[in-house]
Amino acid sequence: MAVRLIEVFMPADRLELARSSVSSLDTLSIWWEKLSDEQAQLHILVEAERSEEITDRLRLALADSGEELRIVSLPVEASIPAPEETTKKDRKPGSILHRKTHRVSREELYADVQEMMRTSWPNIVMTILSAVVCAVGLARSNVAVIIGAMVIAPLLGPNVGLALGVTLGDFGFILRAFRENLLRIGAAFAFAVAVGFFFSIDSQAPEIVSRTFISSTDIVIALAAGAAGALALSTGAPASLIGVMVAAALMPPLVVTGMLSALGNYSGALGALQLLAVNLISINLAGILTFLAMGIRPGSDDDVSKARILTTLTVMVWIILLAALTVLIVSNA
Secondary structure, eight states, X not given: OOEEEEEEEEEGGGHHHHHHHHTTSOOSEEEEEESSSSEEEEEEXXXXXXXXXXXXXXXXXXXXXXXXXXXXXXXXXXXXXXXXXXXXXGXXXXXXXXXXXXXXXXXXXXXXXXXXXXXXXXHHHHHHHHHHHHHHHHHHTOHHHHHHHHHTOOOHHHHHHHHHHHHHTOHHHHHHHHHXXXXXXXXXXXXXXXXXXXXXXXXXXXXXHTTSXXXXXXXXXXXXXXXXXXXXHHXXXXXXXXXXXXXXXXXXXXXXXXXXXXXXXXXXXXXXXXXXXXXXXXXXXXXXXXXXXXXXXXXXXXHHHHHHHHHHHHHHHHHHHHHHHHHHHHHHO
């Protein structure tokens, strides 16, 4: 059972209000202390999937505490004695949490994705190295080398970040995810073009040709990759292997687009670019739908309406584009 320790720092005169705001919710343990005459600290031990409701309730109850309020959620590796998981019959009648969400809190998910899409030179270098290794694997039609390139490609964070930003209606987060995605894709594309210019590449290699057209299975794979990435991150599961699946849908067509552009094979490059676009759309669409299914929502009521409108419009656009591309695939079959 995943457990979180929620630490709440607040003015001392708000302690009783904080305690009463969460008294009806399911927790494993609650204790508190006064740090000084002006400041108090509330400790709440809770199952990870129940932490979001508690932090939302505390934030709402203590909204007028200003900068003196600080809520911190910490993962708990072990607790002695070990906490016992509450069952349905054990839960308090007044609790909102009769159904477990089986996911981490919104804030924890937000922080994890934000860290994965942080702009840093190691991420850019890893993207470039992945593109170079992928280019070698494609040119040699060596599947093992291509898979190796996918392992080091840091493309999961920015793409899942786009889906999360849309789901939360957070335009700032969307822009950061889009910028980071563009930066990493741009770096990979530039080095793929360089490989095409400076090395002798057989544009008819099987692994290259297979990325110059779209099939229905490509859409299915990309949808599955997007759903798996969103599900892994929202449940706190290890996302490293899921990142390989997302990279496998994006990096090969991206590299093929760059190499064939350098070789002057623009029709093949266009086909690979279309495949890349389809995979990006599918991953984002599946990510949004998965986050919605997992109950990811903005923290405030004002943001819920904005997020609902943005999510609806985005999903409609992605579905229309995918439907148009599917028709194109069928007509060209």
